Amino acid sequence: MDISIAILIIGFAALFAAFLLLVIGLVYSEMMNSDIPCGVANRGKLHIVHGLFVGIAIVGRILERLGICQQVSFIRWFRAQFLTRINPVPPGLRVKDLGFSQVPVRVYESTVATDGLRRGLMYFHGGGWVTGNLDTADEVCRQIAKETETTVVSVGYRLAPEHRYPAQLDDCDAATCHFLSVAEAEFGVDPRRVAVGGDSTGANLAAALCQRLAKKQDGHLPSPCAQVLIYPALQMADFNLPSYQQNHAVPILFRGRVAFYFLQYLNGDMSICQDVLEGNHVPTELKPCYHEWLSPSNLPEACLARGYTKLPAAEYSGELYHKIKSGLEPEVSPLLAEDDVIRMSPPTFILTCEYDVLRDDGIIYRRRLMDLGVDVTWHHVADGFHGIINFINQGWLSFPSAPRVVDSVVDFVKTL
Structure with a gap:
């Protein structure tokens, strides 16, 4: 050599x-x-x-x-x-990749014969609006479709940083409205029995979309019959709730990453991340209203058992607020919508995990919905962590708790 x-x-x-x-x-x-x-x-x-x-x-x-x-x-x-493990399509299920209003979707249909129209579910994957795709949500959608004989439509919406808000929500809106318009004729689905749902930031998109569709309801298309929110990210006004303090360093989602993902969704300015975590972006005049909605007093006592420290009031920065003010709008923070908007929400399923920074977002939203007369089904995973639903049937990456999470979703979908 x-x-x-x-x-x-x-x-x-x-x-x-x-x-x-x-x-x-x-x-x-x-x-x-x-x-x-x-x-x-x-x-x-x-x-x-x-x-x-x-x-x-x-x-x-x-x-x-x-x-x-x-x-x-x-x-x-x-x-x-x-x-990402893509398993063979099981018997009794048909999977097709299509496009709804130029948005990539994957449709899961049961091949089991039925006498009437089926129910449907629009599913939006998680990933912080930055990662995730049709493949990462594939196994979850298969399980739901197969176990409930529901036609599930997984939406491959555009991602940040290439595309900022509201591109992701617009894609989910376009795909959902397209499906509702052709559900019966092309898929044998009752458009009045179509729910929307997702996990993490996908659940954020589902909640925001329900509010958007309720406000623009014109009678041409039915509203979603339910929303399925799996450990949802619902607000960027307060990153110091008890669950953020207790689980700030629990994988897979650290406290700091939540602010990172919100900022990637909005504008990509990471220089303001720490200020946002401290709450310096919340206008003084909005704090009383937000405190009423986000107060730890709205949580069960069990949520405070692992500790909570009330922090001093943050110092408001008008410059910071103007950089990310759309993040406090309901389309990004559905939990911060006015009562009249939340009151129009459909029956809701919310799943939370004890060891998840987003735990309290889901539990407080449940409280707001129930106080306004919306029917809510809540499932809490006492030993769960953020992202657990994606670890089902993934070989060595599988977690035994993941099937239990999917089973709870399946049980709710069967009631629709």
Whole structure:
């Protein structure tokens, strides 16, 4: 072997080893900042999954700084290639990729014969409006469609940072209205029995869409018959609720990442992330109203059992508010809608997880809905963490709690 080639190989090996050590060190440092309480199901596996996700993010960050590719592009690619398992379509189910008003959708239809029209469900995946796609929601949609004989339409809405608000909500709106207009003729679905739902930021889109459709109801299309909200992100006015304090470092969703995702959705300005977390963006005149809606007194006593500290009032910044004021509008923060709007909400299913920063968003929204006369079904996963529903039938990434989460959704959908 030529000595120059040998030196080159040794040099590349040394660089790779240094790169690997750097990544391992950064992953270890990040994992030391996590806190997985004893009550979380399968804590050991969650530690491993968290380390893997952190490693992917760190490699993506390094590649972006080297000018090779954007971090978000690498994360999407890696998860699609190595962490998203597409199982064979089971008997009794038909799956088709289509386009509704130029929005990519995946339709799941039961092949079991039925005498009448079926029910339908529009499903919006989670992922912080930044990641996620039709494949990441595939197994969940299959399970719901197969177990309930419901026609499920999964929506592949556009993502940030390439597309900002309201692109994601507009896509969900367009796909839903298209389906409602053709449900009976093309899919044998009763348009009056079509619900909307999703997980995490997908649940945010579902809640926002229900409010939007209720306000613009013109009689041409029926409103959704229900909304299915799986650990929903519903407001960006208060990141210091008890669940944010108690679960701030519980994987898979840290407190700081919630603000990060909201900002990616709105404008991508990460320089204001800490100020938003502290609440400096909330106008003084709106604080009394928000406090009434978001007060920890609206939570069950059990939600305060792991501790809560009332923080000093944040210092309002008008400049900050004007940068993200759309984030306090109901289409981004459905929990902050006026009573007259929330009162028009359809029957609602809300699922929350104890070890999730978004736990209190869902529980407080439940309280607001119930106080305004809306029928609510609530399912709380005592040992659950954010994102758990996506770990169903994913091989070594599966968590035993995930099927229980899907089963609770299935039980509700069967009542529609």
